[in-house]
Amino acid sequence: MGGKTHSNTSGPVLQGRAPTLADVAREAGVSLATASRVLNGSTRTVGKDNVTRVLRAADKLGYAPNLSAQATARGSTRTVALVVSDIADPYFSSLAAGVLERAEDAGLIVTMAVADRSAGQELRIVTTLRGHRPHVIIIAGSRLDGPQDDLIDELGAYTAAGGRVALISQPGLPFPTVAIDNTGAAKDLALALAGRGYGRFAVIRGPDGLHTSRDRCDGFLAGLAQAGIEEERVLVTEFSEDGGYAAGARLIADGLGNVELLFAVTDVMALGVMRALRDAGLVPGRDIGVAGFDDIAAAMDVDPALTTVRVPLRDMGRRAMDLALSGTDPAEVVWMPTTCVIRGSTRDALV
Amino acid sequence: MGGKTHSNTSGPVLQGRAPTLADVAREAGVSLATASRVLNGSTRTVGKDNVTRVLRAADKLGYAPNLSAQATARGSTRTVALVVSDIADPYFSSLAAGVLERAEDAGLIVTMAVADRSAGQELRIVTTLRGHRPHVIIIAGSRLDGPQDDLIDELGAYTAAGGRVALISQPGLPFPTVAIDNTGAAKDLALALAGRGYGRFAVIRGPDGLHTSRDRCDGFLAGLAQAGIEEERVLVTEFSEDGGYAAGARLIADGLGNVELLFAVTDVMALGVMRALRDAGLVPGRDIGVAGFDDIAAAMDVDPALTTVRVPLRDMGRRAMDLALSGTDPAEVVWMPTTCVIRGSTRDALV
DNA sequence: TTGTATGCGTTATCAG
DNA sequence: CTGATAACGCATACAA
Helix, strand or coil: CCCCCCCCCCCCCCCCCCCCHHHHHHHHCCCHHHHHHHHCCCHHHCCHHHHHHHHHHHHHHCCCCCHHHHHHHHCCCCEEEEEECCCCCHHHHHHHHHHHHHHHHCCCEEEEEECCCCHHHHHHHHHHHHHCCCCEEEEECCCECCCCHHHHHHHHHHHHCCCEEEEECCCCCCCCEEEECHHHHHHHHHHHHHHCCCCCEEEEECCCCEHHHHHHHHHHHHHHHHCCCCCEEEEECCCCHHHHHHHHHHHHHHCCCCCCEEEECCHHHHHHHHHHHHHCCCCECCCEEEECCECCCHHHHCCCCCEEEECCHHHHHHHHHHHHHHCCCCCCEEEECCEEECCHHHCCCCC | CCCCCCCCCCCCCCCCCCCCHHHHHHHHCCCHHHHHHHHCCCHHHCCHHHHHHHHHHHHHHCCCCCHHHHHHHHCCCCEEEEEECCCCCHHHHHHHHHHHHHHHHCCCEEEEEECCCCHHHHHHHHHHHHHCCCCEEEEECCCECCCCHHHHHHHHHHHHCCCEEEEECCCCCCCCEEEECHHHHHHHHHHHHHHCCCCCEEEEECCCCEHHHHHHHHHHHHHHHHCCCCCEEEEECCCCHHHHHHHHHHHHHHCCCCCCEEEECCHHHHHHHHHHHHHCCCCECCCEEEECCECCCHHHHCCCCCEEEECCHHHHHHHHHHHHHHCCCCCCEEEECCEEECCHHHCCCCC
């Protein structure tokens, strides 16, 4: 709709310059302070007459308060900085959706940066982000092994200055964290699958150093061991769908032997594995079982649907925001529940 | 790695306060100006001795320049604001990935906001964003019908003040735009499918007012008409996977009649349709053809793989950044190429 | 209720 | 090469 009094933006007086509060005040014939009060602070303490004058002037000039200036004046911002490894990955975009949702509820703007799964880059980004003096920093990276004193220092400096931090899925650091029990969930999955008759497994995991990948792999193997299964193959590949495809293809080329089920440490990788199987003329679920981890949306879309571990990704994003805003114990870890979801990609094994 | 000289952040002197440039200058025993020069401006004009002192002091204090203050002082920022409808949707997350990639190349920080496919919300967000005085604003919304003078005003005010704008997939507005020919591509798809023997179609589209949805639907129908096919059904549903599922289910419940192919205006919706078909015991591709639009990653993962129109989403995100940064003709439209991708979900129709 | 004056953390101009 | 000092746009304590 055209709107009531159509805002007559871009007054001819201001050329190539955004209107400032001073412009509005002048236009309205009031002081800077008065204009500031009606446009931002409590509207109460200003005359009803001046309120309308200022509002009208602001509309006429198309005024939008300079948030940078507001931030320096106030000493605080209304933004939350989010760091992810890869926004195109449904795992991270679901997390981000949860964060964005809560941020909007809280009237916060989200700034986002990607840290391509490199620890150095992540550190650099956090330093830059810290410069924005955001209200909150949320890091949803793929934690790497090795000492991360630098990152801890960086975040420590930030919290020492009053900033709030929340980490997603990287427990063990001295900051509030929302996490899942990757090891336990993978173990449960292994037990569930062993219980359904599968006896020979191959695990497809990401490169060394990735916590998530390693924990899920270890947990799965632990579950197998508990079920009395000691014999399995572990393939290391890229942490992506292409990586999953490559591993699947390699496995097929090497001869599947009598492997009955392929467990990939993420759904994205599992989808790649399934594609490799189909390209080789094999039918997932019938000829060979496949299982993943995360329960991304696409896990329901494939046929057969993918057996996996359901992770409440969007909710984890929400909780991370809540956790950061609540400003609780620095080392608090919120463990989110996971559940095994058995679907068609793992029908009962044909003995 | 633990890092060489380990940064001794959070000096005990500063409690709950981020170190400022003044702190660094004092610590280093130099003036504010000198500290500023070495930490930001050209390093050339400052003594080699002072450089190391300042650097050492900054490291010791864990200094990170306050970007808000920098922005107000400089009068410009190094950020790009990105507006999307739904970051969890692979369509948007792919676009975002392209934007983020180019932004990083250009040393820009990306701030992101979601505008749930509501025009009012989008307008509000742009106003807020404008307050950030970003270097660039990119809007990847789902353009709605009807006059949008308000949005044009808002963006006009922004560009008048020197801001750069790029729109994605919403041509017709007086701003640089990267777009695809939805109508033409859908028409081509219809012709290709008609050429493969399909004769009876149903189209599943989103609610009225969504440009993308309408153009693709219209184009598809035009293609059918050109092929001499006048008889078809059009279903309106939610613009989401659930919407696709619902429409598919509804169609099945009403009786498919002799419909041979279902075209959904997005892949996401098409995946929902396929799921509905399978839940009803039908086999997509064999019992009935299915086609989508966008070629999201999941289109390759389903079985049979989804016939669709390939849209270079990530590249569109990149181009949008390039277009905005190049600051060309305000009304320039970059048309991106699309291609029909025929896959297993539309085998030749069984006559 | 309104206006004045000062400060926020940086940059940039201008003398030394 | 370095150091005062005036902006930048806005908020706010204080005075009127």
